[in-house]
Amino acid sequence: MKTIGIGVLGCGNISDIYLSNLTSFFPYVTVEAVCDLDETKARAQAEKYGIGKVLTLEEMLADESIRIVLNLTTPKSHYPLTKRCLEAGKNVHTEKPLALNYRDAAELCSIAEEKGLLLGCAPDTFFGASWQTAREVIDRGDIGRVISGEAFFLNSGAEDWHPSPAFYYEKGGGPVFDMGPYNLHNLFNLLGPADGLFGMHTKGREERLITSQPLCGTKIPVEVPTHVSGLIHFASGAVISIIESFDAVMTSLPHIELHGTEGSLLLPDPNYFGGDVLLCKKGDTQWKPVSIGHPYGSNQRGAGVCDMAKCLLFGGTPRASGRMAAHAVEVMESLHLSWDEKRFVSLQSTFSQPAPLQGEL
Ligand SMILES: NC(=O)c1ccc[n+]([C@@H]2O[C@H](COP(=O)([O-])OP(=O)(O)OC[C@H]3O[C@@H](n4cnc5c(N)ncnc54)[C@H](O)[C@@H]3O)[C@@H](O)[C@H]2O)c1
Incomplete structure (x- = not known):
């Protein structure tokens, strides 16, 4: 099956459930690399989930195998890091909130739209x-x-x-x-x-x-x-x-x-x-x-990323869209x-x- 490469940015508390689901449960995605300011955290997650590369942000942005950056950093880093990733040509799915104010959130949506990139944001529990x-x-x-x-x-x-x-x-x-x-x-x-x-x-x-x-x-x-x-x-x-x-x-x-x-x-x-x-x-x-009468009844965080990967492969708009998160x-x-x-x-x-x-x- 054709898959989309994911780079995970931020290897803290919530990264476990994402890494667990994205490396074993969801189709259409391959976690190519992890990155954290604290390299020991990134190394530990890479080892635990069998991920081949531990990269710096610059390396992640330059890595052509990565089409989606999954931003799992803390809220005040969401806007600057998502902006940087979009400007480097990556699609981004970020943890919530998309930004700390509407002006910044709307700017991220505009950048993504102008560049023809996809922007998505947690939570994705509504896929449940x-x-x-x-x-x-x-x-x-x-x-x-x-x-x-x-x-x-x-x-x-x-x-x-x-x-x-x-x-x-x-x-x-x-x-x-x-x-x-x-x-x-x-x-x-x-x-x-x-x-x-x-x-x-x-x-x-x-x-x-x-x-x-x-x-x-x-x-x-x-x-x-x-x-x-x-x-x-x-x-x-x-x-x-x-x-x-x-x-x-x-x-x-x-x-x-x-x-x-x-x-x-x-x-x-x-x-x-x-x-x-x-x-x-x-x-x-x-x-x-x-x-x-639907699938996904337990902690399937990462569904929104998989949905975005499917959109990159087959077309469509991610359900956990940047515009909904900006709203x-x-x-x-x-x-x-x-x-x-x-x-x-x-x-x-x-x-x-x-x-x-x-x-x-
Ligand atoms: N912990 C939860 O149960 C939970 C649940 C749902 C959503 N979230 C959301 O997930 C996000 C992360 O939460 P967490 O609990 O994992 O936080 P955390 O503090 O445990 O982890 C954040 C990680 O991001 C890294 N980081 C910060 N800035 C960075 C940068 N510039 N480059 C690379 N790495 C950087 C930190 O070193 C840290 O390892 C938050 O937005 C939070 O709201 C958390």
Whole structure:
């Protein structure tokens, strides 16, 4: 089978699941090389996953066997590194967020389009079995026209589990830029683009104490709001309430609920590919499980990269598109801006709703 060469840039915490899936699970991709500022990390991942080359970024950009750079660095490096890769003629799929502000995100999309390159961005959990099933339920009209919904992500932060959690509290981190993309990409897959919003935010603490290893006992400054609430109006007419928070000790809120003229849908955690999809039709009094009729029910991160590789081989637009991710960045930035400027924000950007997945990639 013909494959597309991938160069993985950034060999930290999340690189394991990508490398594991891209070297063993997904077709159409071959991981040619890895790269990290910390060469020991890159060497360790190359050895663990049987990857032939450990390269510097310059070497990766000059390597003709690499068609897609997979950018797994931390958020503030996404824009400069993705830009550099695009300018060197590489297609790029990056971890979220695409950039830290909409101006930069839109610039990346324009560069890719001008150069005829593909740009894609995580999260790709909407390729998952539950999310494709939910899309089918909505497209079939089972809940009618979607009127409203809720999308909630609340926890107490990352300093008790991530080995180097400082980036979660730097500009570009915070609950909206970290977890918002999961809610937003999944909502965008189901409902299409948004067109305006109100936001409000606050910060629980000015400092966080790391309790995970190896930095246990280190204090980190909090540069960003850590609790953000918003009301997002979608172009379809749906109004969605959203909360993204690192300031909740515990929660019993659902992940995502959608309410339509003919029924309600209760959806699983958008950080995952699988989970229960529950439907309550008008006239019923209880949730009923929807049978999951799609592949990819477990952690299949990398699906978006495989989809991009398929587009390079056979044509088409990657479902986890740069334009959709840029729209997510505009929404996330605007949730903050709305409260900073005490106003409703009309959104400028839009995107084409990703095509439903037909079977396996
Ligand atoms: N950790 C998770 O569970 C998780 C889950 C989903 C998504 N993500 C996203 O994945 C991205 C990476 O997260 P992580 O947890 O792996 O972070 P991490 O800090 O563990 O790893 C990032 C790696 O990128 C490398 N790096 C940074 N700048 C670089 C550069 N200029 N050139 C080469 N290498 C560079 C660092 O040395 C580090 O090894 C983030 O955007 C995060 O939001 C993480």
